[in-house]
Amino acid sequence: MIRKVTVADARFPLEGDAGSDAIHRDPIYSYAVAQLHDDSGLVGSGFAFTLGEGNDLVCKAAEYYGRALQGKDIEEVMANFGALFLQLSNDQQFRWLGPHKGVVHLALASVTNACYDLWAKKRGVPLWKLLIDLSPEQIVSTLDLSYLEDELTAAQAIELLKGQQLTKESRMPILEQGYPGYDTSIGWFNYSDELVRENCKKALAEGFTAMKLKVGSADPQRDIRRAHIVREVAGPDVKVMLDANQQWNLPQAIAICNKLKGIDPYWVEEPTHPDDVNAHATLAKAIAPIKLALGEHVPNKIIFKNYLQSGSASFIQVDAVRVGGVSEFIAVSLLCKKYGVPVVPHVGDMGQLHQHLVLFNHIAMGHEALFLEHIPHLQKHFVNPAQIIGGVYKTPQVPGSSCDLLILNN
Template identity: 80%
Template sequence: MIKNIRISDRRFPIGKGAGSDAIHRDPIYSYAVTQLIDDSGLTGTGFAFTLGEGNDLVCKAAQFYAEQLKGKDIEELMAAFGTLFNQLSNEQQFRWLGPHKGVVHLALASVTNACYDLWAKKRGVPLWKLLIDLSPEQIVNTLDLSYLEDELTREQAIKLLKDNYAGKTNRMPVIATGYPGYDTSIGWFNYSDEKVRENCKKAVANGFTAMKLKVGSAEAERDIRRAHIVREVAGDDIRVMLDANQQWTLPQAISICKRLQSMNPYWIEEPTHPDDVLAHKTLAEAIAPTKLALGEHVPNRIIFKNYLQTGSAGFIQVDAVRVGGVSEFITISLLCRKYNIPVVPHVGDMGQLHQHLVLFNHIVLGHEALFLEHIPHLQQYFTHPVVIENGFYITPMEAGSSCDLKQMD
């Protein structure tokens, strides 16, 4: 049973210009870390991602949630985790601070992810292995489907899983081949044009077949110039994505996105405010067939449901350290499977946890093994950092979710 808990505020300054985008110019990559220690000595580690200030507030909220798990057996918790998730996310006083978003939901993600890590370690398997071996009913028991009944009932979720289980065996080779990655670090916002050019060359040399550039400059000409630099260096066969990090108003987005279409972007990401579902619907229709990628700052399954219902998103970028953790991530992946919309997670964990979840998405749900974002800036701090070879994530084999950090305080 869970005997002790430990909450840690971990902050990691990164290199000059790294991590910068149109909104977040000087980030400090940070984790609000939850550790659940059981009576056998195993430690489950989970976290939520922030950019520095406020990380302590997430830690304080995580402490509140984690305290309620003391004395509980992890297998018993996970057998009906969807019920527990519903109870914690709707705790009356904390719910007022959300609901299901902001500091309290990030804190729930940290605790939820620690539960999944401890569960996998208790069984002695990587998280991806634990998840792909669960029955449809066991998976759905870990989910909270409330507020989704108009789109996905428990019975429909189980049927969707069963319908896709038939192809599991045919999708297992991804374990050996590895999961494709894409390079986000070629074009951080504060990087010079020349650095972007050199980074593109390195990414291609390292085997990446997709890469992403930050846009959203005050002068649209800068975005257009840099986007064409990436296309020129990468060539026509490389997928190039553009990410505005919510910088534009809708009129600005329509104007600049139409101009950016000349370099054939694979998607345009977060063009305007993440809560404005109807603005994204309008933009998606205006720039079709160019697709939008949405989700880095979408906090919960209900808003993702709205994006899917309106046909606004060509790609969903749900992040398990942004929504309520692994449980809500799987719920949203199920919704996306119903709509046949690809899930390409944002990796607020730098790919550590999500390398497990995309394997589950592909093998169990039948999502296309498209690619997973790769950001290397915190690799040195992990006990088992992700391994990328020739542009592919090599499948992790250690027990757990790959979220253990070195030198925990």
């Protein structure tokens, strides 16, 4: 039984210019951490990601949601978690602050993720194993599919998952092979050209076959020059992604993306405002065959549904510490499977939680095991940091979701 819920404001200043992009020049990687203390002695840890200011507001909202869990058994909570998620996300007063976005939704993510962590710990298995061992009916019972019924009903979601059961065993070798990663830290926005060049060489030496550069400079020529540096060092066979972090308006995005075609980018990420579905649809047509990736700042399943309906997104980067947590992440993944669009999460969790979720996506849902973003900057702060060897995420074996922080476990 969950006897108490505690919330912590954890902030980690970064060294040098790490984490910088065209919009967020001086980030402080921060977590609003919810902890569910079970009377068995186990503690479920979950969090939402912010860049510093306002993290305390998310913590305050998480305390409010957490009170609904006190006195309940985690198996009772998770048996029909979708209904509880719907109830909490539609709280008659808190909902006004969203709905389903912003501080309140981040707070719900923190509490939701703690529930999944405690559930896996209580069963004594890593989260990926808990999820792939659940039946389609059990998975769908953890989801809130409200407002998705025009695209995906509960019955349809169950049938989609059942359809993948027949070939599930053929995808199990990923557990031994490990899940491919890509290096997103070669080219933070404030890095010098020379540091970008050296980081590309280092990433190749470490076994990465895909890497990402931050773009969105006031002078587009800087972006073009740096993109050519990456392509020159990486060679023609490495996937190179470009991330503008919402910096451009639509005319700028069209003009600059077309100039960047020369480096053959695998995708351009977050080219313009994340709420502007129509602009992305226009852009996708204007810069084809360049593909768009988005989702880092998309807050909920409804807007993801709109992006999929528009046909503008070739890669969906849903982040379980940005949307309402693991439950909403899975709902979005199911939508993407229906549309045949790959899920390549943004990792506000530094890949700790998502290394479990991409294994579930691949094994139980049949998503392609494309790759998972790797950001190394907070590894030293986790009790069980993600292991990336030879550019590949090694399958975690410790019970839970790998989200325990050292500062809260000493």
